[in-house]
Amino acid sequence: MPKVAVVGVVGRTNAGKSTLVNALVGEKVSIVSPVEQTTRNTIRGIVSDPRGQIVLLDTPGLHKAVGDLGRLMNRMARRSAAGTDVTCVVFDASDEPRLEDIGWMQRVAKEKPEKVLFVLNKADKAPFYEMMFRDAWVEAQNTVAENSDKEDKTPPCEPVWVKSISTTEGGANRVLDALFDFALEGELLFDEDTVTDYPRRLAIADCIREKFLARIHQEIPHELGVLVKSIDEKTSGGKEVWNIKVDVLVNRSSQKPIVIGRGAQTIKFVRKGAERDVSEMFGVKASIEVWVRVEPGWMKNPRILSDMGYMGDLV
Ligand SMILES: Nc1nc2c(ncn2[C@@H]2O[C@H](COP(=O)(O)OP(=O)(O)OP(=O)(O)O)[C@@H](O)[C@H]2O)c(=O)[nH]1
Numbered sequence: 233m234p235k236v237a238v239v240g241v242v243g244r245t246n247a248g249k250s251t252l253v254n255a256l257v258g259e260k261v262s263i264v265s266p267v268e269q270t271t272r273n274t275i276r277g278i279v280s281d282p283r284g285q286i287v288l289l290d291t292p293g294l295h296k297a298v299g300d301l302g303r304l305m306n307r308m309a310r311r312s313a314a315g316t317d318v319t320c321v322v323f324d325a326s327d328e329p330r331l332e333d334i335g336w337m338q339r340v341a342k343e344k345p346e347k348v349l350f351v352l353n354k355a356d357k358a359p360f361y362e363m364m365f366r367d368a369w370v371e372a373q374n375t376v377a378e379n380s381d382k383e384d385k386t387p388p389c390e391p392v393w394v395k396s397i398s399t400t401e402g403g404a405n406r407v408l409d410a411l412f413d414f415a416l417e418g419e420l421l422f423d424e425d426t427v428t429d430y431p432r433r434l435a436i437a438d439c440i441r442e443k444f445l446a447r448i449h450q451e452i453p454h455e456l457g458v459l460v461k462s463i464d465e466k467t468s469g470g471k472e473v474w475n476i477k478v479d480v481l482v483n484r485s486s487q488k489p490i491v492i493g494r495g496a497q498t499i500k501f502v503r504k505g506a507e508r509d510v511s512e513m514f515g516v517k518a519s520i521e522v523w524v525r526v527e528p529g530w531m532k533n534p535r536i537l538s539d540m541g542y543m544g545d546l547v
């Protein structure tokens with residue numbers, strides 16, 4: 233009988249959750265960038281190996297919520313941690329523990345989930361604050377104990393600690409071993425060849441947003457939304473061709489020239505990069521047409537947020 237576990241991957245923004253999920257899956261299922269708040273949806277990454285199957289829920293990193301989109305993302309992250317077999321909290325241990333890291337620790341100390349993995353990520357970097365994170369955990373438990381009902385007799389939660397270098401091949405193997413140690417015998421939840429069930433229009437929109445994040449280094453990426461309007465599938469010369477129409481939404485008209493770039497350089501960079509990624513991800517030839525639209529307040533518009541998949545069943 234194979235071993236199976238559903239794992240909620242949580243932690244503060246930029247800790248490396250999506251990088252870790254991609255490393256474990258062995259394929260890119262979730263976009264990554266050095267900019268905070270990269271992931272906006274819960275994305276399932278599926279790892280199948282001879283031992284069984286691990287289903288990973290990559291979530292948006294908790295952050296100080298600004299506006300409706302921010303609040304939705306935080307809620308999605310909190311909800312995704314619930315209802316899973318294993319809680320995997322990712323910490324960027326190349327940086328001192330921050331408020332959001334301590335927040336996750338206190339949550340774990342309070343709710344005492346049965347199976348918890350603490351991943352000290354970015355172990356390739358120096359300095360590495362392992363002791364500070366371990367001390368912060370002890371402190372978080374004390375804080376929760378002081379503020380909780382004295383009758384609580386549940387034994388304390390004992391997380392398993394693992395280091396990871398999620399950016400290198402094999403650097404996350406110990407995380408996978410630890411997850412399989414937690415897994416229980418059961419039926420596979422997905423076909424063995426499936427790496428994600430994330431809808432393709434959302435995956436394509438994310439690819440495009442990733443390219444903007446790599447190119448625009450101001451606050452604009454946070455106010456930028458991508459909507460895939462249509463995917464027209466044709467066969468040409470025996471190869472599948474996808475003509476994809478995309479709207480890029482910005483909040484203010486002053487943001488439009490920045491998103492387009494001088495001589496449309498930014499749009500060209502984004503289009504080419506996304507066409508390459510989408511072609512590789514889906515084994516097709518992708519051609520992407522991008523329109524930049526000013527849509528004030530789109531981040532508060534329920535219809536648009538739902539079109540972008542940000543108001544799914546997890547919310
Ligand atoms: N050096 C190093 N960098 C890493 C490692 N893991 C992730 N990173 C980098 O950390 C940055 C953030 O990674 P993401 O995977 O996008 O972080 P995230 O936790 O998913 O962030 P959100 O989606 O915003 O919540 C990227 O620039 C990654 O390349 C690691 O093990 N070592």
Ligand SMILES: [Mg+2]
Nearest residue numbers: 249250270271
């Ligand atoms: Mg992410």
